[in-house]
Amino acid sequence: xxxxxxxxxxxxxxxxxxxxxxxxxxxxxxxxxxxxxxxxxxxxxxxxxxxxxxxxxxxxxxxxxxxxxxxxxxxxxxxxxxxxxxxxxxxxxxxxxxxxxxxxxxxxxxxxxxxxxxxxxxxxxxxxxxxxxxxxxxxxxxxxxxxxxxxxxxxxxxxxxxxxxxxxxxxxxxxxxxxxxxxxxxxxxxxxxxxxxxxxxxxxxxxxxxxxxxxxxxxxxxxxxxxxxxxxxxxxxxxxxxxxxxxxxxxxxxxxxxxxxxxxxxxxxxxxxxxxxxxxxxxxxxxxxxxxxxxxxxxxxxxxxxxxxxxxxxxxxxxxxxxxxxxxxxxxxxxxxxxxxxxxxxxxxxxxxxxxxxxxxxxxxxxxxxxxxxxxxxxxxxxxxxxxxxxxxxxxxxxxxxxxxxxxxxxxxxxxxxxxxxxxxxxxxxxxxxxxxxxxxxxxxxxxxxxxxxxxxxxxxxxxxxxxxxxxxx
Amino acid sequence: xxxxxxxxxxxxxxxxxxxxxxxxxxxxxxxxxxxxxxxxxxxxxxxxxxxxxxxxxxxxxxxxxxxxxxxxxxxxxxxxxxxxxxxxxxxxxxxxxxxxxxxxxxxxxxxxxxxxxxxxxxxxxxxxxxxxxxxxxxxxxxxxxxxxxxxxxxxxxxxxxxxxxxxxxxxxxxxxxxxxxxxxxxxxxxxxxxxxxxxxxxxxxxxxx
Numbered sequence: 001x002x003x004x005x006x007x008x009x010x011x012x013x014x015x016x017x018x019x020x021x022x023x024x025x026x027x028x029x030x031x032x033x034x035x036x037x038x039x040x041x042x043x044x045x046x047x048x049x050x051x052x053x054x055x056x057x058x059x060x061x062x063x064x065x066x067x068x069x070x071x072x073x074x075x076x077x078x079x080x081x082x083x084x085x086x087x088x089x090x091x092x093x094x095x096x097x098x099x100x101x102x103x104x105x106x107x108x109x110x111x112x113x114x115x116x117x118x119x120x121x122x123x124x125x126x127x128x129x130x131x132x133x134x135x136x137x138x139x140x141x142x143x144x145x146x147x148x149x150x151x152x153x154x155x156x157x158x159x160x161x162x163x164x165x166x167x168x169x170x171x172x173x174x175x176x177x178x179x180x181x182x183x184x185x186x187x188x189x190x191x192x193x194x195x196x197x198x199x200x201x202x203x204x205x206x207x208x209x210x211x212x213x214x215x216x217x218x219x220x221x222x223x224x225x226x227x228x229x230x231x232x233x234x235x236x237x238x239x240x241x242x243x244x245x246x247x248x249x250x251x252x253x254x255x256x257x258x259x260x261x262x263x264x265x266x267x268x269x270x271x272x273x274x275x276x277x278x279x280x281x282x283x284x285x286x287x288x289x290x291x292x293x294x295x296x297x298x299x300x301x302x303x304x305x306x307x308x309x310x311x312x313x314x315x316x317x318x319x320x321x322x323x324x325x326x327x328x329x330x331x332x333x334x335x336x337x338x339x340x341x342x343x344x345x346x347x348x349x350x351x352x353x354x355x356x357x358x359x360x361x362x363x364x365x366x367x368x369x370x371x372x373x374x375x376x377x378x379x380x381x382x383x384x385x386x387x388x389x390x391x392x393x394x395x396x397x398x399x400x401x402x403x404x405x406x407x408x409x410x411x412x413x414x415x416x417x418x419x420x421x422x423x424x425x426x427x428x429x430x431x432x433x434x435x436x437x438x439x440x441x442x443x444x445x446x447x448x449x450x451x452x453x454x455x456x457x458x459x460x461x462x463x464x465x466x467x468x469x470x471x472x473x474x
Numbered sequence: 475x476x477x478x479x480x481x482x483x484x485x486x487x488x489x490x491x492x493x494x495x496x497x498x499x500x501x502x503x504x505x506x507x508x509x510x511x512x513x514x515x516x517x518x519x520x521x522x523x524x525x526x527x528x529x530x531x532x533x534x535x536x537x538x539x540x541x542x543x544x545x546x547x548x549x550x551x552x553x554x555x556x557x558x559x560x561x562x563x564x565x566x567x568x569x570x571x572x573x574x575x576x577x578x579x580x581x582x583x584x585x586x587x588x589x590x591x592x593x594x595x596x597x598x599x600x601x602x603x604x605x606x607x608x609x610x611x612x613x614x615x616x617x618x619x620x621x622x623x624x625x626x627x628x629x630x631x632x633x634x635x636x637x638x639x640x641x642x643x644x645x646x647x648x649x650x651x652x653x654x655x656x657x658x659x660x661x662x663x664x665x666x667x668x669x670x671x672x673x674x675x676x677x678x679x680x681x682x683x
Contacts, residue, residue: 133555133556133558133559133562133656134552134555134559135552135555135559135560135562135563135566136559136562136652136655136656138563139562139566139652140649140652142570143647143648143649143652144647186653187649187650187652187653187656188645188649188650188652188653189653191645191650265646266646266649
């Protein structure tokens with residue numbers, strides 16, 4: 001079974017790829033960038049082995065091109081190196097359903113599995129602000145909110161402190177004195193990328209007779225729907241309000257309060273909660289007990305969203321988790337939330353049984369239902385791998401007792417199984433089912449990096465109670 | 475009866491106010507000089523003492539707005555920022571001031587403002603000169619020196635292109651226009667930088683010789 005790291009090693013060298021300059025840039029691709037892009041990069045893009053990689057890379061390109069506009073020569077060279085690394089990774093991981101961003105966010109969770117430079121690359125993708133200069137930003141605020149920044153805010157930092165979905169985040173103070181974070185979208189970027197995808201789709205039309213066409217189409221739709229969700233900050237604000245209301249003070253989970261008065265579909269203003277990201281938090285050498293406490297809060301937050309909020313928090317990755325000085329955790333970015341409709345809620349109910357009992361037959365029933373949702377048969381190799389992955393995912397809960405989430409061998413087993421699932425395309429399904437796996441993986445990887453030792457069963461039992469399911473098997 | 479300078483200015487002002495309103499309400503094409511004179515409460519013939527034709531009226535309306543925007547810009551020019559950003563502020567402020575007459579701009583650009591326009595009038599010339607002068611001042615302040623005639627022509631072409639795009643922009647709150655201004659000015663300043671680097675390079679070569 002190859003690990004992800006071995007898959008990466010198996011890729012052809014970038015230099016070798018560059019020598020094969022067979023690709024000519026088709027005109028729709030030329031239009032994909034709003035800023036001029038050196039042709040060399042497009043050549044590399046064209047040389048990628050799979051259609052999915054091209055789609056993923058097109059999405060990734062949005063961030064990458066923003067690096068170059070204000071960069072110095074050395075920064076550009078560095079970005080080029082990162083870009084090559086990222087593309088190589090994309091090439092190996094492109095069969096993963098979903099956009100490059102999702103691949104990246106997941107891979108950044110695996111510091112011991114993915115090469116360090118790739119994790120760094122993706123860290124940059126997460127946190128580096130794309131360059132929207134102050135004059136443009138000021139105009140965007142005026143355009144959206146109808147008044148100048150100076151009239152709406154007592155102060156407003158000219159420099160962004162974080163990147164956001166298709167935009168950037170600035171610190172500001174309201175006239176009431178409250179510290180806020182203001183997320184601003186680059187004008188028209190959502191539609192520009194949507195157009196790019198449409199162009200790319202046209203470019204890919206000749207492949208419509210291939211076996212993969214339906215999958216490619218589905219993948220486009222996945223990215224498109226994701227974009228739609230990410231572009232609408234009003235929807236995100238509604239999600240954020242819904243999730244915020246799920247937590248009590250004693251939960252130690254903070255979701256920033258939205259300030260509707262200064263929010264629109266392109267500007268989202270929320271309470272500033274401070275805190276640091278996972279890497280910085282770990283640099284402070286927190287004790288095992290401190291790490292266990294924050295891990296417990298993360299697990300509770302996750303279960304609460306599912307069982308009480310009936311929502312999947314797809315963006316459960318380190319970029320969206322803040323560790324506050326007082327031990328609370330902050331959650332950010334609710335752009336992509338999947339509401340659990342009747343079908344998925346039923347899947348959750350069926351899954352609860354193996355999660356509780358750990359029995360093979362209960363796991364089979366849940367996996368079979370999972371496959372049925374995407375018209376796949378639960379047989380043969382698929383059955384074997386899915387069963388192992390489900391067992392790996394659910395083990396900490398059904399076993400009960402303290403589980404060592406920092407166990408490297410255990411975590412690698414999960415990574416390998418997941419890599420096999422996506423490589424064999426067992427994660428192909430209607431949009432939501434791979435997302436369940438993805439977010440499951442998201443929180444496990446954060447706990448792995450925290451090296452948490454935790455009994456999650458009592459937390460799950462407390463949280464699942466609200467569902468009112470018949471749980472006579474407990 | 476002798477017409478004083480104040481009366482002349484007041485009549486001109488009321489003609490401009492009336493035409494702004496009519497252009498906005500019924501469009502440029504549908505508005506006649508007779509409509510304007512009637513709305514301003516002056517004789518039809520009097521209008522021609524002030525403006526040669528309807529295009530000239532529109533040109534004056536736009537010129538007034540541009541002057542007002544420039545005055546605002548000069549009152550509080552953006553501090554501590556790049557040439558690209560300063561130019562962005564300058565153009566964005568123009569658009570804010572011209573917002574109510576957005577739809578009218580293509581008529582004016584085609585007839586008087588376009589680099590390809592066959593004719594021009596005093597007001598259109600004034601719009602062009604005042605904007606390009608402001609841009610030149612910014613370029614000097616940011617160390618780029620006087621803008622060459624080619625640079626001025628390029629900037630003017632980009633500006634009129636932005637106006638036309640904006641007039642037809644159907645994106646939410648015309649946000650695409652903001653992106654277009656950003657990209658146009660990034661391109662323009664990038665071009666200035668290239669020109670500057672090339673000229674510095676060739677001077678160095680000459681010195682070496």
